[in-house]
Amino acid sequence: MAKTALITGITGQDGYYLSRLLLEKGYRVVGLVPPNRQNSLTKLGALANQVEIYALQLTDSEALTEAVKQLQPNEIYNLAAPSFVPDSWNDPLATLDLVTGTATRLLTAVRHAGLQTRFYQASSSEMFGDVDRSPQDENTPFRPKNPYAAAKLHAHWTMVHQRERYGLFACSGILYNHESPRRPANFVTRKVSIAAASIKLGLTQVLEMGNLDAKRDWGYAGDHVEAMWRMLQADEPEEYVIGTGQLHSVRELVAAAFDCVGLDWTRYVTVNPNLLRPDEHFHLVADPSKAKRQLNWEPKVSFEQLLEKMVLKDLQRLQTGSQYIVE
Template identity: 80%
Template sequence: MSKTALITGITGQDGYYLSRLLLKHGYRVVGLIPPQRQSNLAKLGDLAGQVEVYSVALTDSAALLEAVEQLRPDEIYNLAAPSFVPASWSDPLGTLDLVTGTATRLLSAVRQVGLATRFYQASSSEMFGQVDQSPQDENTPFRPMNPYAAAKVHAHWTMVHHRQRYGLFACSGILYNHESPLRPPNFVTRKVALAVASIKLGLSDRLEMGNLQAKRDWGYAGDHVEAMWRMLQAKTPEDYVIGTGQLHSVEQLAAAAFACVDLNWAEYVNVDPKLIRTDEHFHLVANPAKAKQNLNWQPQVSFEALIQEMVLKDLERLKSGAVTPAAP
């Protein structure tokens, strides 16, 4: 008999790659999607017809309890969160309710129904914030620097409390930046990939960037969702830092992307001080040793291969008219 997995945030990047992985493993995959977001199901593309949809407001405790009672999932993956971190400043309370509220309501529902459901909470390296040690591991203190990160910390500890007090099988994956061709253009990796493709095709002539020395631990979304799944297959519920363990600067990102189309990045990139973030992190890099040892997990896609996949996909999209050229 196949397992049933519920996913919040199923129409996001991670939702797509996680759904693809679970379907491959023979799961029944059900997306919990708010009524006003039903149209987003199209983002799942070829997977849209293979997953089920359960319409429910994630802010409605009674409705979520009913969903869990009806569907009786073997696993829940709570990925629901704002997709863009800086946007959390404009709606900190909404961010808190979506991130922490959804986690609390789902965990409470599992406990009330009395299921042995295994629960995954999507945490974030943003929770580490202003770090004084690099790389970071599962024992690094949290020092959140924005409302999104603060909400993620609250949700993380809510999950831990349910595990400790009620014995739920609940895990947190503290994921570092993970990218793919499905990233929206407001993320720097996709912004660069789309701009490079546009410049290569003669549709634009420059790329405006912020701090070129800002660094990130960038991995591939497909690799990171594999870690999520492995956490819920383990014998004991534990929390894991998931990342590549390698830092790359925005300058290296630009250089790698332009190299994919045989162009010199320095001829096309301009620095605009207005694009520099005041809460930029410089030393967020993972130590994924625990995941490697306990889950036998490690990244499979290199930074260069990831960027190449993103650039080539945007070249394909621009040629077919599926996306519009990047603005400068």
């Protein structure tokens, strides 16, 4: 009998790649989607016809409990969160309720249903915040610097406390930046890949950037969701830092993207002081050695391969006028 996986945030980047992975493994995949977000199902492309959608408000505890009792999932992946970190400053309370509230309500629903469901909580490297050492591992202190990170940390500890108090199989992945052709255009990686494709096709001439020296640990979303799945197949529920362990600058990001289309980036990129962010002094970079050791996980797609995937898909999109491209 096929396993059932329940996913919140199924219409986001990670929801797409996780759904695809689970469907390939023969799972029944069910997405919990708020009624007012039904139109976002188009982002799933062809997968929308292969997954089941259960409409409910994630803030409705009774509805969540009923859904868990009815669907009896073997695994729950809680990916619900604002996708763009800076937006969390606009409504910190809503961010807290979406991130921590959903995690708490889902864990409570599993407990009340009396199920042995395995639960994955999407944590974030943003929780490490203002780090004083690099790279970071599972024992690095948390020092969040924004409402999104604080909400993620609250949800993280809520999951740990419920696991310890009630014996639930609940774990979290502390994921570093992970990108794909499905990243929204307001993320720097996608901004750059779209610009490289657009300039190549003669549609635009200039790319304005902020701090080219800022560095990130950028991985591929398809690799990172496999780590999520592996965590729920482990013998014991634990926390894992997931990233590439390599830092790349925005300058390297731009150069790699423009290389994909045979252009010299220095001819097209200008630095706009208004785009400089004040918090670029810290280096968030993963030490994923525990995941490699215990889950036999490591990233398969390199930094250069990731940029190539993104730029080529954006070329395809711009040439065909299609918003979503089959991968």
